[in-house]
Amino acid sequence: xxMAVCSHTRPQEGSAVLLTIFLSAIxxxxxxxxxxxxxxHLKMAATFKDKSEAMVRVSAAYDSFIYxxxxxxxxxxxxxxxxxxxxxxxxxxxxxxxxxxxxxVVISIQDSNGLIPVAxxxxxxxxxxxxxxxGKKNISEITDGINDWIDIDDIARPNGAEADYYRAQGYAQGxxxxxxxxxxxxxxxxxIEFFRKLRPFITTLPTTGFNPNSASPKVLYAYLNVAxxxxxxxxxxxxxxxxxxxxxxxxxxxxxxxxxxxxDYLNPSMYLDVTVQCGFNNALYTINAGIGLDAGxxxxxxxxxxxEG
Numbered sequence: 001x002x003m004a005v006c007s008h009t010r011p012q013e014g015s016a017v018l019l020t021i022f023l024s025a026i027x028x029x030x031x032x033x034x035x036x037x038x039x040x041h042l043k044m045a046a047t048f049k050d051k052s053e054a055m056v057r058v059s060a061a062y063d064s065f066i067y068x069x070x071x072x073x074x075x076x077x078x079x080x081x082x083x084x085x086x087x088x089x090x091x092x093x094x095x096x097x098x099x100x101x102x103x104x105v106v107i108s109i110q111d112s113n114g115l116i117p118v119a120x121x122x123x124x125x126x127x128x129x130x131x132x133x134x135g136k137k138n139i140s141e142i143t144d145g146i147n148d149w150i151d152i153d154d155i156a157r158p159n160g161a162e163a164d165y166y167r168a169q170g171y172a173q174g175x176x177x178x179x180x181x182x183x184x185x186x187x188x189x190x191x192i193e194f195f196r197k198l199r200p201f202i203t204t205l206p207t208t209g210f211n212p213n214s215a216s217p218k219v220l221y222a223y224l225n226v227a228x229x230x231x232x233x234x235x236x237x238x239x240x241x242x243x244x245x246x247x248x249x250x251x252x253x254x255x256x257x258x259x260x261x262x263x264d265y266l267n268p269s270m271y272l273d274v275t276v277q278c279g280f281n282n283a284l285y286t287i288n289a290g291i292g293l294d295a296g297x298x299x300x301x302x303x304x305x306x307x308e309g
Contacts, residue, residue, distance in 0.1 A: 095114060140158070201216060
């Protein structure tokens with residue numbers, strides 16, 4: 001009888017061992033998962049902390065820049081500050097050259113006269129820029145598309161588009177001046193890959209002429225339509241000095257430009273594209289604004305567009 005009773009204890013012991021292993025596995029799994037959640041939470045908290053600090057630094061640097069710009073002096077090739085302690089520098093180039101000023105904050109500014117204007121329509125300078133950036137691009141489709149988007153009539157150019165085309169896309173055309181460059185992505189003929197190539201060389205800010213001192217080689221080519229050697233001669237010169245006379249520019253580039261009442265070939269405009277960011281690559285926080293240093297009705301300067309994040 002005793003032998004019969006003892007024969008039933010072994011399966012019970014085996015079940016208990018399996019249950020113990022199962023419960024241990026559950027506890028270990030929960031512990032590993034909890035550990036991962038804690039690590040991710042700490043990582044996220046550190047990211048929020050860095051983002052918040054970057055936001056404060058960038059906003060403070062932007063405010064300091066605005067004050068320094070309004071009390072400084074705009075020259076042909078740079079903006080000179082009256083107080084170098086505000087940003088830790090006495091000047092900034094106006095050709096998009098980035099400069100680290102303080103607290104890992106980087107500022108770059110671009111004079112609109114060193115860019116190709118697109119706000120009120122495009123012409124031969126824009127066409128040459130497109131060709132220079134991508135020789136395979138359908139230039140007339142892009143230019144006709146932009147000009148049709150801006151004009152107020154409903155008559156499409158040969159390669160453009162008007163209301164019917166945009167209704168089929170699910171939105172209405174602008175029928176007004178471009179307010180920001182990203183608006184070009186809505187226009188027939190434009191794609192994101194080409195827009196990324198184009199964006200650094202165009203502006204929707206007002207322009208008052210053309211400033212070779214703040215223009216990139218691609219913009220110089222688009223405006224002047226001269227050979228590579230002439231472009232190199234200009235950039236070699238402007239790397240160490242500013243071009244201060246139209247006669248000097250003609251001599252350097254071999255051009256025959258002449259003064260006109262509606263275009264200034266040498267001076268900057270009062271309109272700047274300003275970028276303030278924390279860090280060079282993978283910036284934690286960035287402010288990009290288009291500003292006018294001329295006073296508005298209710299403020300000492302004007303903001304034409306603003307993006308932050």
